[in-house]
Amino acid sequence: MRETTGSKAFRVVVLVILSLFTATPLYVMVTSALKPLGDVQGDFTWWPSNLTIQPFIDIWTTVPLGQYFMNSVIVASSATLFSVVIAIFASFAVSRYRFRGRSTFTTTVLATQMFPGVLFLLPLYLIFININQTFGIQLVGTRTGLIITYLTFSLPFAIWMLAGYLDNIPKELDEAARVDGSSAMGVLFRVILPVARPGLVAVAIYCFMTSWGEVLFASVLTTQDSRTLAVGLGEYSTQVNVYWNQIMAASLVVSVPVVIGFLLLQKNFVAGLTAGSVK
């Protein structure tokens, strides 16, 4: 199909506007991270005149960034692992069984997406403290508490997305395996999961990104030892000086792993979204 001049011009205009809007903060982040402190405290310049990698060295000593990084990695990967496993079983049930309470379950799970975080932040805090007093399990100020909280944040969307994905896998596959003598679990693990791999990857990306970026609950549920990057990054500006160059450098360091991971796996993510939303 031939393209008209008008639609080509429209495309150029749209791409220029969207690219400038998207890229400017990224450009500012990268260039400012390469400037010495004096240059980010004066008038802004688009082109850095004194390039330095010092901010990337200083970020690790100004605040204990390495420790926050470890905390974030542990919390986000554990929450992702548990969330995906739980979502696999739940979405298998929703997609393959008709049972009492099925629609109540799916509706409730999706409705939790609507809850304002501020409504259950404080109750959750109080419940965690009570659990500690009753059972002696420390959940406030530990990574465990944060892992449990985050896995439920991504769970609703994970179940919804994965159930949509499983619905697209023909039931004839299950039946064929059943005839060959597979149990329900055998069907799930040997037949469905291998086919659903793109959906699983999409769900895992979503869970990891959700946990990696969460701020509100991390600010209340963590202490110095269990602090994650999302909260720890704020410490660069509570010092006497606001180290904008170090803040930008640290932002880059924490962004690069997730951005690269997401961009590499974006095809899976799009496939997972399509399966969930066209139902």
Next chain:
Amino acid sequence: MPFALIAPAVVFELLIHVTPMAVGVWMSVVKLTKFYIANWSAAPFAGFDNYHLALDVNGALGASLLNSFAITCAFTALVVSISWILGMAGAVVLQRTFWGRGFFRTLFLVPYAIPVYAGIIAWKFMFQKDTGAVNHLLADNLHLIGAGDKPFWLIGDNAFVAVVVVTIWRMWPFAFLMLMAGLQSIPEELYEASAVDGARPFRQWRSITVPMLGPVNRVLVLVMFLWTFNDFNTPYILFGGAQPPTGDLISFHIYSASFLTLNFGFGSAMSVLLLLFLLLVTGVYLFVLNRRSRRA
């Protein structure tokens, strides 16, 4: 069998979502002020006092809640509509294959992939009065304002503009991603057939693209509405502790009202009202859409 499969999900949802919700509702009907925080189960029953306080628009607390609600409505309307327009424009121009298409798709997804706080902090730096890129661009590069009149962006009236821009920056790539995924399911033949009939690009967009994207749009608009209305991160990171009156979004308003005055009963009452509002809007939205799709 199915019950065993959903049991883990149910247990965690009960622990983290449902039980705290119930506790939150209970908190909204007790007098849980700072005097009872240490021994919160002893807080006296307050009935609907907290709700009266929140809904009394003549009182100071009610008036500021109403103000915050109005700001959040305007904020959400702007963010959702502009994000949708940008996402749609991006998805449509990338629908056709051309050299460099993969690059633009990747670039546009970065704001969505980047951790929330990293993106917002970059904007916070750009919005600084004397050292920021925004004022530098407006005053020194474009000369739209005098070099001496650089405005504050994160304090005062401009804060509303700042928070809207930052939220759109983070939100539009999600619209782009969903719409792009939806466009892939539209068969190319539809466009070819209509082009043979002489349909221009805009006409094709209106009579093929938009209707075919119906199911995606239904989910997309609702999800963007809920996320934007509940958004806490953007004002929290952008403004820090002191929110300017024009950037007083409702989640942030409830958070600071609860933690500044330590009146958690009142804070919970405001949260419950917010939840009821969101339930009402979602219910009406789904009802209207279901009726319309049944008629069609």
